[in-house]
Amino acid sequence: MKNLLAAALFALLSSCASSTDKPVDEKKSAALTPPADQPAGAGGILRLDPGFDSLVPSTAKIEKVATGFEFTEGPLWFKESGNLWFSDVQGNVTRQLAPDGVVTEILKPGGYDGTDAPAGSFIGPNGMTFDKDGNVLIAQHGNRRIARRNKSGVLTTLVDRFEGKRLNSPNDLVYKSHGGLYFTDPPYGLIKQDEDPKKELTFNGIYRLQGGKLTLLNKELTRPNGLAFSPDERWLYVANSDAARKVWMKFPVQEDGLLGPGRVFADVTAEKSDGLPDGLKVDAKGNVWATGPGGVWVFTAEGKHLGTIKPTEVPANVGWAEDGGVLWMTARTSVYRIKLK
Numbered sequence: 001m002k003n004l005l006a007a008a009l010f011a012l013l014s015s016c017a018s019s020t021d022k023p024v025d026e027k028k029s030a031a032l033t034p035p036a037d038q039p040a041g042a043g044g045i046l047r048l049d050p051g052f053d054s055l056v057p058s059t060a061k062i063e064k065v066a067t068g069f070e071f072t073e074g075p076l077w078f079k080e081s082g083n084l085w086f087s088d089v090q091g092n093v094t095r096q097l098a099p100d101g102v103v104t105e106i107l108k109p110g111g112y113d114g115t116d117a118p119a120g121s122f123i124g125p126n127g128m129t130f131d132k133d134g135n136v137l138i139a140q141h142g143n144r145r146i147a148r149r150n151k152s153g154v155l156t157t158l159v160d161r162f163e164g165k166r167l168n169s170p171n172d173l174v175y176k177s178h179g180g181l182y183f184t185d186p187p188y189g190l191i192k193q194d195e196d197p198k199k200e201l202t203f204n205g206i207y208r209l210q211g212g213k214l215t216l217l218n219k220e221l222t223r224p225n226g227l228a229f230s231p232d233e234r235w236l237y238v239a240n241s242d243a244a245r246k247v248w249m250k251f252p253v254q255e256d257g258l259l260g261p262g263r264v265f266a267d268v269t270a271e272k273s274d275g276l277p278d279g280l281k282v283d284a285k286g287n288v289w290a291t292g293p294g295g296v297w298v299f300t301a302e303g304k305h306l307g308t309i310k311p312t313e314v315p316a317n318v319g320w321a322e323d324g325g326v327l328w329m330t331a332r333t334s335v336y337r338i339k340l341k
Contacts, residue, residue: 043295044310052298052307055287056340062311063337066103069095070120072330073279074172075319076128076136084321085128086330087111089141092124097335107149111189112142122188127172127226127279127317137181141169141189146181146209159209162216165200172226172279172317176233180210180257182217184224184238206238208257217259221249226279226317229253230301231286237265239277239290245269248277248290266303268293279317283324291315296329311336 043062047053070090077084082099085106094107111124123142131137136149137158144167145160158181160167169189174182186204190196194204203219206227218224218238226239236251236259250265265288268277273294280290286301295310296318313331321328321337329336 043312046295046308046310048308049304049306051300051304054341055283055298056307056309056338060338060340062309064311065101065335065337066097067334069333069335071122071316071332072335073317074125074127074139075317075328075330075335076130077319077321077328079321084319084328084335085136086328086335087125087128087138089122089124089126090120092142094125094128094138107138107155109142110138111140114142117142117191121191122169126170127183129173129175131175131181132179137173139170139173139183141171144169144189146170146173146183159214162201162205162207162214166198168199168201168204171224174227174229176208176229176253176257178210178257180208182206182208182227182236184227186223186225186241188223206251206259210257215258218251218262220262223276225277226290228280228282228288230282231284237280237282237288237290238262239280239292241276241278243276246271246277246293248280248288248292266290266297266299266305268297273314275314275316278315279330281318281320281327283320289318289327291317291329296327309338 069088072086073089074087084097087094092109092111094110096104096106117123126139128136128138138147140147146158147155148158149155168185168187171184171186184206187193190199205216206218206224208215208217221240223240223242224238225241228237236253238249240247246269247267248265249262251262252260271293275293278291282288288299290297295308296315297308298306311331315329315331317330319328327338
């Protein structure tokens with residue numbers, strides 16, 4: 001990419017139901033059989049601290065499980081069925097990867113119902129999560145909303161406006177235990193981003209939806225992206241996917257659920273590898289697993305860099321499976337996984 005805008009776009013983005021809950025519009029995708037396992041050496045695992053070995057075993061392999069997509073994002077694992085749902089942001093489709101390797105279309109169009117977006121636009125679905133009833137919430141870029149998909153496949157709008165103005169393009173989302181839904185709203189789904197005439201808000205925010213009320217928590221980040229809580233929910237980590245300021249922020253969560261002033265948790269602005277801070281997860285011990293330049297960066301809660309998992313493609317998001325025994329990685333045209341301790 002030759003300019004800052006293109007680099008930010010490409011690196012965005014570059015993060016219940018049983019096996020009997022078959023979506024009504026499920027279709028098989030052609031020619032998407034899983035390739036052979038990918039040895040770790042083909043991408044690489046950077047080990048910087050002995051503490052990393054207690055998380056990622058020395059025998060761990062980075063496996064490429066499915067490929068042939070445009071820009072994968074938002075991995076979401078279904079514990080009862082073992083299925084993995086993931087987004088294709090440029091392909092505008094939500095897909096399912098079954099344990100036997102079969103890939104099917106779950107929702108198409110997945111993030112934008114219009115037909116006027118240029119080819120390659122980031123208008124599709126992105127982050128996904130479950131609500132308390134097992135419905136899937138999907139951040140839809142082009143539709144500029146968070147949609148709820150129930151187990152029958154019916155889509156409804158959960159939120160699409162703040163103070164009467166259209167959201168930019170909701171990107172990633174996470175629940176706090178008290179029921180509040182926190183999400184980020186950068187402009188990636190708008191063709192011209194901040195300069196797009198359809199952009200109604202003058203900022204890119206972090207929000208909380210609770211009790212039907214949408215509250216703006218922060219509007220200081222230029223490209224708020226992935227987010228996750230610490231295990232005790234006292235901190236909210238948020239990635240800033242801006243090539244000019246590649247940082248992960250750490251915000252204190254107040255008693256009322258609002259955010260205090262944030263501080264930089266880790267700064268990788270000087271890194272030259274492809275990729276920006278994007279999707280992230282936090283494990284039960286408080287370690288932060290964050291996609292960024294070159295791979296998945298693993299930090300302690302104090303910000304110490306333990307190591308980096310490097311698939312052969314730069315990952316944009318990560319997701320847990322098997323109670324933390326597996327980490328799924330959505331990376332450009334493919335979906336990867338690695339087994340953990």
